[in-house]
Amino acid sequence: VVELPQGEYEARVNELHFFDRSVEELIHKFNVTSFTRLHRDAKPSSERTYFQFMGQEREVPDTYNSYLIRFPRTEDVIKFTRKLNSNANVRFAEPNYIGEVVVQPNDPLYDEQWDLKIMSMEEAWDIETGDPNVIIADIDSGVNLSHEDLIENLMDGWDFYENDADPSDADGHGTGTSGIAAARGNNSKCVSGVCWSCKIMPLKVYRKNNECNTLNLISAIYYAVDHNASVISEFCVWNDFSNGLREAIDYAYAHGVVIVAPIGPNKLTKEKYYPGAYDLVIGVTATDSNDKP
Numbered sequence: 001v002v003e004l005p006q007g008e009y010e011a012r013v014n015e016l017h018f019f020d021r022s023v024e025e026l027i028h029k030f031n032v033t034s035f036t037r038l039h040r041d042a043k044p045s046s047e048r049t050y051f052q053f054m055g056q057e058r059e060v061p062d063t064y065n066s067y068l069i070r071f072p073r074t075e076d077v078i079k080f081t082r083k084l085n086s087n088a089n090v091r092f093a094e095p096n097y098i099g100e101v102v103v104q105p106n107d108p109l110y111d112e113q114w115d116l117k118i119m120s121m122e123e124a125w126d127i128e129t130g131d132p133n134v135i136i137a138d139i140d141s142g143v144n145l146s147h148e149d150l151i152e153n154l155m156d157g158w159d160f161y162e163n164d165a166d167p168s169d170a171d172g173h174g175t176g177t178s179g180i181a182a183a184r185g186n187n188s189k190c191v192s193g194v195c196w197s198c199k200i201m202p203l204k205v206y207r208k209n210n211e212c213n214t215l216n217l218i219s220a221i222y223y224a225v226d227h228n229a230s231v232i233s234e235f236c237v238w239n240d241f242s243n244g245l246r247e248a249i250d251y252a253y254a255h256g257v258v259i260v261a262p263i264g265p266n267k268l269t270k271e272k273y274y275p276g277a278y279d280l281v282i283g284v285t286a287t288d289s290n291d292k293p
Contacts, residue, residue: 001089002035002067009037020089030080032071038215038244039063039222039251051254053280060254061247063222065091068215092243096215099238113191114289115180121194129185130197136181137224139217139234140174142167142204147175149183149190150200157202158223160216167204174202177235201229205236212236214245217275221248224257231258237273245275253280260284 001020004011012034018024042064049060077095084093135155142159143150145168157167169175178200183193203224205216217236224232232252252259263276263283276283287293
């Protein structure tokens with residue numbers, strides 16, 4: 001329904017070309033200011049591609065035509081999305097949902113890391129201590145870029161909150177989750193991660209207020225896949241189903257990336273929390289030192 005100027009991933013409304021008059025009228029009615037392609041590096045394609053999941057064929061989403069639409073806070077976002085969704089030429093429209101961060105790690109020394117003992121990691125390390133070709137995209141609050149137990153395993157990342165190349169941790173949560181995954185082991189420093197030699201790609205999506213949104217997470221997932229991540233580990237949860245987030249996860253799975261996410265806010269629950277509830281995601285939760293939820 002809309003086309004950006006050639007070679008651009010972002011444009012103001014007066015620079016766009018609309019193919020649907022009714023959508024154009026809505027865009028002006030709700031005072032939309034700009035369009036930004038969610039998957040910045042997406043390429044246009046006229047061919048449909050597919051992937052297999054549990055014996056079913058699924059279509060790889062067309063990420064080239066998914067956009068963030070900006071408009072004034074004074075406008076009614078729910079009314080706007082309903083109007084857009086009533087148009088047959090619009091695949092879907094939804095708000096930028098706000099979620100919360102879960103599972104705060106706090107184990108400073110290996111002797112206190114009962115989680116590794118519960119997982120029988122010492123037996124696992126006899127077989128494998130980690131492959132440096134495995135890249136773990138840690139989508140969280142960023143990372144302490146000078147941390148002595150992480151610095152050897154860190155690679156370039158991105159800050160989707162400030163939109164710059166400095167994913168420094170302002171909260172501490174991301175440094176903790178990165179350490180759980182890939183702190184250097186057997187080096188007489190701090191803690192031991194599960195994968196001593198795997199690489200961490202720090203992708204920052206929130207700061208100190210424990211709030212993350214679907215826009216930043218979607219952008220981080222596309223970035224991780226396009227920069228050769230092997231695993232995506234993220235720590236935000238929502239009650240709301242997001243089509244945009246589901247498409248990003250489909251894209252990651254179709255490119256062979258493993259996605260891990262919480263199934264709820266720090267405890268088992270019968271409620272569905274996303275993205276852990278999507279069928280292509282490995283949903284996880286926390287346990288205590290007795291391996292109980």
